[in-house]
Amino acid sequence: MKSPYVNELQPNQVITATFLVHLKDIRQKKTGDPYLSLLLADRTGELDAKMWDNVAEVMDTFERDDFVKVKGLLQIFQNRPQLTIHKMMRVHEREVDFSDYFPASARDPEEMFGELRQVIAGMQNTHLRALLDSFMEDGQIARMYRTAPAAKTVHHAYLGGLIEHVLSLCRLCRVTAAHYPHIDLDLLLTGAILHDIGKIAELTYDRSFGYSTEGQLLGHIVIGLRMLQEKIVKLPDFPAGLRTLIEHMIVSHHGELEFGSPKVPLFPEALLLHHLDNLDSKMECMRVTLAKDRHVEGCWTGYSAPLDRAVLKKVKYLEALDQTGTTQNDAPVAAEVEPAITPAPQASPTQAAPPIKSAPSRPAPPPSPFAEKLAQAWRGNS
Secondary structure (H helix, E strand, O other): OOOOOHHHOOOOEEEEEEEEEEEEEEEEOOOOOEEEEEEEEEOOEEEEEEEOOOHHHOOOOOOOOOEEEEEEEEEEEOOEEEEEEEEEEEEOHHHOOHHHOOOEOOOOHHHHHHHHHHHHHOOOOHHHHHHHHHHHOOHHHHHHHHHOOOOOOOOOOOEOHHHHHHHHHHHHHHHHHHHOOOOOHHHHHHHHHHOOOOHHHHEEOOOOOEEOHHHHHHOHHHHHHHHHHHHHOOOOOOOHHHHHHHHHHHHHOOOOHHHOOOOOOOOHHHHHHHHHHHHHHHHHHHHHHHHHOOOOOOOEOOOEOOOOEOOEOHHHHHHHHHHHOOOOOOOOOOOOOOOOOOOOOOOOOOOOOOOOOOOOOOOOOOOOHHHHHHHHHHHHHO
16 A cells, blocks of 8 residues: 555645656746656545656656656645655556555446446346346446446546446435426436446546547447447337337437537426536536645635535634634635726926817717607607
């Protein structure tokens, strides 16, 4: 087990540790000499890092997605931890335990897969149950379904994230279907389980998270439709109408055309699936934004691009309020900039002030025929 992890680091601490390189950028100092700007990571989080000296000796020895061992000083810069690297060397992947560097679900993937199989086994619709069984009994699909993240960065972006997200959706499906009795629970559960099935091939997750060539060219919606076709063709008795409903749930689950859905949801289960999917992903974004925020001071996180906002650290806010009765207004707001006012030049005692020129008057607009008729009518009635 590696030590220390990112979440164990303390300010003003000299550390020696191994990390995975998420980002590597070679930049220039004002002197023209290179320096390194890096984003280092392990399974607990990410860390900004800079290397200012002796950069030429190491900058070509490693690349993004390599492992590096660094020694440096951790300090707080602009309210966030930053590591100043003094020494660095590449580490071969044989020398590391991959589980130390890749974020993963806290739940056991086999346990989650067993829970998913129980959800499927409890469905009453034999056609839908047979379809889902055909997916989960496919060894390659089952292995990838247990392992894949739900997204590259936005939500549930860790190994096992997809199946964890799907199980959360299944629980939400049961709750909401009980509230709306006209909802077909089996159809809703099928949409939840299959809506992101294409992500097992869209994303790459053997090292850092990224997109496969197929994922870049097609996207998970098209891939998911193709996978559905491959399974349904082996179920000759599968109802054509039911197939179309499932296809629609896959293509419409993003909810809006501008969010990548070819169609908007057009029947109740499809609409409910979209909103549950959006709810679960946004709540996970909130959780991760709070858990991984690197701001040291203040009650607000940094800006979250997926949420398009900063998030209030509720516990820290309430603690500060209890202690002082007030909290510092540290919310990230846009600064108001007053327009620059250039003072008018003053005339010297020996120089007469220049005459003030009045602004040229604008010519009156030509009279409107309608306005003239309205005025005549008004004068006639008065």
